[in-house]
Amino acid sequence: MNQPLKFIGIIPARYASTRFPGKPLAILGKKPVIQHVYERASEALDNVIVATDDQRIMDAVEAFGGKAVMTSADLRSGTDRVCQAYSNAATDADVVINIQGDEPFISADQINALKKCFDNPDTDIATLARKYPADAGFEGLFDPNLVKVTFAADGRALYFSRSIIPYVRGVDWKQWLDKADFYTHVGIYAYRADVLKRLSMLPQSSLELAESLEQLRWLQNGYTIRVAETDTKSIGIDTPDDLAAAEKYLALKNG
Numbered sequence: 001m002n003q004p005l006k007f008i009g010i011i012p013a014r015y016a017s018t019r020f021p022g023k024p025l026a027i028l029g030k031k032p033v034i035q036h037v038y039e040r041a042s043e044a045l046d047n048v049i050v051a052t053d054d055q056r057i058m059d060a061v062e063a064f065g066g067k068a069v070m071t072s073a074d075l076r077s078g079t080d081r082v083c084q085a086y087s088n089a090a091t092d093a094d095v096v097i098n099i100q101g102d103e104p105f106i107s108a109d110q111i112n113a114l115k116k117c118f119d120n121p122d123t124d125i126a127t128l129a130r131k132y133p134a135d136a137g138f139e140g141l142f143d144p145n146l147v148k149v150t151f152a153a154d155g156r157a158l159y160f161s162r163s164i165i166p167y168v169r170g171v172d173w174k175q176w177l178d179k180a181d182f183y184t185h186v187g188i189y190a191y192r193a194d195v196l197k198r199l200s201m202l203p204q205s206s207l208e209l210a211e212s213l214e215q216l217r218w219l220q221n222g223y224t225i226r227v228a229e230t231d232t233k234s235i236g237i238d239t240p241d242d243l244a245a246a247e248k249y250l251a252l253k254n255g
Contacts, residue, residue: 005118007190008093009045009111011037012071012081013101015054019239024057024101026243029250031064033237036104038066044111047093050101051085077214079189083200086193097190102237104246106188113228114190117155124195124223127157127215128186128230134177147185147213149227157225160185160213186230189215195223 013024013034020026024034034050034057041048050061050068053075061068069088075081082098095118099106110128117126129149132141140146144162151157159165168176176182191199199218207216218225235246 005094005115006092007045007047007095007097007115008086008089008091009041009048009097009099010082010085010089011041011048011050011099011101012078012085013050013052013057014081015052015057017238020237020243022056023237023243024052025060026237026240028104028237028243028246029254032060033104033243034061034101035064035066037099037101037106038064040104040106040108041097041099041111044108044115045097047091048099049085049089051081053081079196079214080200083196086196094193095190096193096196097188099188100236103188103234104237105234105249107232107234110186110188110230110232110234113230114188117190117226117228118192120226122224123226124192125199125215125218125225126190127225127227128188129183129227130186130230130232132177132182132184138174138177141182147187149183149185151183151227155226155228157215157219157227159219160211160215162211162213183227183229185215186234187236199223 015022017023025032051071052058053071053073058068069085071081071084086096114126117123141164147160148165149160150165166180168179171179202217202221205217205220207220237243
């Protein structure tokens with residue numbers, strides 16, 4: 001009988017940020033943003049650590065009782081930071097979940113959906129997608145920062161793009177939402193531990209360079225990315241304005 005998989009959540013958190021320096025330590029509802037992320041992740045995972053390159057973040061995490069490991073400041077991506085943190089943490093987890101350090105409203109349901117993707121032994125990597133709401137207006141899909149994804153009937157990702165996919169041929173674009181479903185990518189990933197180590201050694205691919213999307217490197221190298229759907233709202237914090245919006249959302253949520 002197969003042993004159940006062991007999962008670990010790793011939260012990459014850098015202090016330096018062009019648009020919002022120190023955002024993991026920004027206060028949201030009397031707690032640092034990183035503490036919100038840590039506590040939400042811990043609702044679905046027994047083992048959670050923060051991967052950081054800054055002593056201030058390390059100290060803040062340890063102050064609220066969390067676990068953190070120090071990683072290099074010279075890593076190329078959050079995936080590389082997660083990989084190094086996995087090695088430094090000396091864990092035997094089978095699957096590593098990369099949880100963005102600026103997503104204070106990540107839900108246990110979303111993390112559990114990722115975990116369920118690994119019931120399929122063919123899954124190398126898992127991620128989430130959200131159906132684009134028809135009442136949001138089609139113009140929003142033109143935003144290149146809103147990454148779109150298409151996937152097969154069994155959930156295998158087919159392609160990610162900053163462009164609108166699929167293209168609905170022969171129909172005026174204002175009617176596309178009536179003719180096709182569109183999904184936007186939610187930037188959280190889970191990887192089998194051995195796959196994560198291999199991903200960190202891959203050179204950048206042509207599709208990745210064209211679209212500036214790291215996940216295209218993985219697809220182009222033949223890895224299976226399985227997509228789970230979520231309808232949970234999330235608010236990522238990239239700017240001080242995002243933090244203000246998150247404060248309002250938290251106040252409404254808490255009544």
